[in-house]
Amino acid sequence: xxxxxxIIIGGxxxxxxxxxxxxxxxxxxxxxEKKNNLGGDCLHAGCVPSKAFITVGKEIHQARKxxxxxxxxxxxxxxxxQVNRRxxxxxxxxxxxxxxxxxxxxxxDVYLKEAVFTGPHTVQLGDGEEIEGKRIVIAxxxxxxxPPIDNIEALPYFTNETIFDAEELPGHIVCVGGGPVGVExxxxxxxxxxxxxxxxxxxxxxxxxxxxxxxxxxxALLEELNFxxxxxxxxxxxxxxxxxxxxxxxxxxxxxxxxxxxxAGRRPNTDSLQLGKxxxxxxxxxxxxxxxxxQTKAPHIYAVGDVTGEYAFTHAAGLEGQxxxxxxxxxxxxxxxxxxxPWVFYTEPELFRLGLTEQQARExxxxxxxxxxxxxxxxxxxxxxxxxxxxxxxxxxxxGKILGAHAAGKNASDWMHEVVAAKAWKKxxxxxxxxxxxxxxxxxxxxxxxxxxxxxxxxxxxxxKLLKKYVQTFR
Numbered sequence: 259x260x261x262x263x264x265i266i267i268g269g270x271x272x273x274x275x276x277x278x279x280x281x282x283x284x285x286x287x288x289x290x291e292k293k294n295n296l297g298g299d300c301l302h303a304g305c306v307p308s309k310a311f312i313t314v315g316k317e318i319h320q321a322r323k324x325x326x327x328x329x330x331x332x333x334x335x336x337x338x339x340q341v342n343r344r345x346x347x348x349x350x351x352x353x354x355x356x357x358x359x360x361x362x363x364x365x366x367d368v369y370l371k372e373a374v375f376t377g378p379h380t381v382q383l384g385d386g387e388e389i390e391g392k393r394i395v396i397a398x399x400x401x402x403x404x405p406p407i408d409n410i411e412a413l414p415y416f417t418n419e420t421i422f423d424a425e426e427l428p429g430h431i432v433c434v435g436g437g438p439v440g441v442e443x444x445x446x447x448x449x450x451x452x453x454x455x456x457x458x459x460x461x462x463x464x465x466x467x468x469x470x471x472x473x474x475x476x477x478a479l480l481e482e483l484n485f486x487x488x489x490x491x492x493x494x495x496x497x498x499x500x501x502x503x504x505x506x507x508x509x510x511x512x513x514x515x516x517x518x519x520x521x522a523g524r525r526p527n528t529d530s531l532q533l534g535k536x537x538x539x540x541x542x543x544x545x546x547x548x549x550x551x552x553q554t555k556a557p558h559i560y561a562v563g564d565v566t567g568e569y570a571f572t573h574a575a576g577l578e579g580q581x582x583x584x585x586x587x588x589x590x591x592x593x594x595x596x597x598x599x600p601w602v603f604y605t606e607p608e609l610f611r612l613g614l615t616e617q618q619a620r621e622x623x624x625x626x627x628x629x630x631x632x633x634x635x636x637x638x639x640x641x642x643x644x645x646x647x648x649x650x651x652x653x654x655x656x657x658g659k660i661l662g663a664h665a666a667g668k669n670a671s672d673w674m675h676e677v678v679a680a681k682a683w684k685k686x687x688x689x690x691x692x693x694x695x696x697x698x699x700x701x702x703x704x705x706x707x708x709x710x711x712x713x714x715x716x717x718x719x720x721x722x723k724l725l726k727k728y729v730q731t732f733r
Contacts, residue, residue, distance in 0.1 A: 260367075262288045264586055265371045265381055265391030268533070271572045272562035274356060275579025275585075281364040284285050285587050288389055289366050290373040290381065297356040299399050299564075300572040303419040306443055310348040311422065311605055314341050315446035319482075319582045319606070339425040345423070375536040378556055393558045393586045396546060397575070398531065400524040400564035405434060407518075408493035413503055415518035418443065428517035435493050436463050438603050440521030441479065445605050447519070448483040455484040455513050456490050457505070464603065468615045468664035470631075474649050475609045475666045486511065491518070502710055506570060526565040534692040543567060549592035552582055560586055560589020571601055598682040602671040610670040613662035619653045627661065628654050628714075632685065632706040634667060639698035647703055650703050652677070655717035657684035658711060665703075673700040687711050 264280050266273045277289045289296075300306060318336065325332045337555040358368045372384035382388045402417035404410075416424060418439050429452060433444040436458035448454040456463070464472030476485070486507060493506040494515070502686060504512040526544040533540055540546055545567025552560045560582045563575035577594065583588045589683030603609040617628045634640035634648030648667030654660055663677040680689060690708035695701050 259380075259388050260288075261392075262286045262367070262380050263391070264288070264395065264626055265290065265389060266395045266397060267381065268395075268399060268527075268563070268565075269296040269356075269395060270295070270399045270575065271300050271573035271731040272394065272579040273580075274296070274361075275397050275576045276397065276562065276582045277366050278364060279360060279580065279583035280587050281361075281366045281589050283529065283583070284355035285315065287366045288369065289361060290369045290371060290383065292370075292384070294370055294374045295350075295353060295356075296358060296361070296368070296380065297353060299401075301356060303422070304482050304643075305572050307345045307422045308418065308439075309564050309604060310345040311341070311446050312442060313678055314344060315449040316606060319449045323536045332604060337676075338505055339448065341450065342422050344425065372530070374530065374532045376532075378536050379558070388538075392537070393560070394660055395582055395586065396528070396531070396554075396559065396561040396565055397563050398527040398565055400526050400570065402520060403438075403523045403525050405491075405522045407434070407592045409496075410518070411498050412494045412504075412650055413515060413518055415520050417520045421519065427452065427642055430516045431455075431519055432457060432491060432513055432515040433519040433521055433524065434499055436460065437486070437521055437523065440519065441603060443521065444483055445479060445520060448691070453484075454482075454487060454519075457486045457507060457513075459488060459490050459508075461487050462576065464609060467603075467609060467663070468651060470603070471611075471649060471651060471664045474647065475603070475605060475607055475615055475709060477606050477648055477668075479605060483641045489540030494518075508624075517548075519725050524564065524570060524622075526567060528565055541567065550593055551585055552578055553585070559729055569599060569601070571594060571599075574599055600671075600678050604671070607667050608665075608670040610663070610667075610674045610676075611664040612664070612681060613660065614653060615662060615664070616651070616653055617618065619661045623655060623661070626656050628656065628658075628711070629709040630654070630710045632703050632710070634703065636706055637698075638668075638702045639700050639702065642698060648700075648703065650674070650707055652687060652707050653705075654687050654711075659684070659686050660687055667700075669700070676701060676704055688715075 263285040265288045266277050267290050277287050280286045373381050376382045380390050431452045431454045433440050433456040436456045444454045444456050489507045489509045491505045492508050495504045503514045528540050528544045538554050545559040546565050548561050548566050554561055562578035566568045579593045581592050584592050600612040628690050630652045632650045640648050651664045651699040653662040660681045665674045687708050688711050690704045
């Protein structure tokens, strides 16, 4: 039986980060991935293909807007097959960086096989071979949940794992679920020419995000697609007389549908691992509970990424993979912190989130907070671009420490990232006032927020009155 310092089950973001880090520090590493290539869901069905897909949608949408505004004519039909060929070209380019050979050159033994636990330290591979590890990392990701919908087989349906292989664009698409996957893909499908309706049991899109920001993004989305709140798809009904098919909702409404896009959540890929043999008890939803050190109930076994049920983001898995390297390889007990973990809904406009919402801040700090808001209409760059959507909202404590930052706007993930650095380096909001931005840039919206801070703290204070008297008297 071959023995390793570290066995990693799962070749996605968290697993690859842990494998490369551990190998470069001299540990003997086995990386086990059940699919025939590395990269995980992010590369093959998530972040990478969806962003390539989104880019095509933006190009088509912008072309239509330009044609309308400048009296131009567009011709031709959009081919979903051609769109997805471009998506797969992006996947193939990045696949080269996640190629098996690259990790083998680092000294990692890569097994493209299934893995199941046979004991606390042993794992059996799909061909029957058994390997042993001093420590083990579970990074098996998650998969789309298919909700119970009566007669679902009467309609073709897609998930994020299959939509990028589709060749024909359905005319009417009902999106089951309004989370990140649902809203991003739904908008693109609408821009490609489908009539799209999102159905979700929440009262609004982005229900867990800063409400004012979420409503602004929702308002923009509803110009391109439909949304049915407080409802779920319960059944598929066929009208044999007309040949039409309908999605039947829990509120009694029926929506014409040629296909479904299933985006109703995800479930950790742990069902086949036989975790009980490793001494691990998964939660009801299949997730693996972990300590802040990312250790499971079995202290020599760690879990990262979607399997923990925490933050289902590639960058969160990468962060966790880094923590695991130091803890599993060097025996440290570093704790993971998500206090500076941002996330983005890559719709257009984008929704950016860092830290607490205003409601969460008030629940935690009472009235000892300040809220600063700036609209795009106050920033010259957005005015020049005729973009009225942007909105920034920053929540601080009374000393200016950033508790939360939220934004709606085109490419907000780019011009809001300074706030992540400021929060990570414990810089107060007022520090943005000392930054010189090239004029005109979108990032100036942050400086405007800091200027509001100074205006309230300085120009509206009693000290200002004394300064005015000084100037009038002595200068």
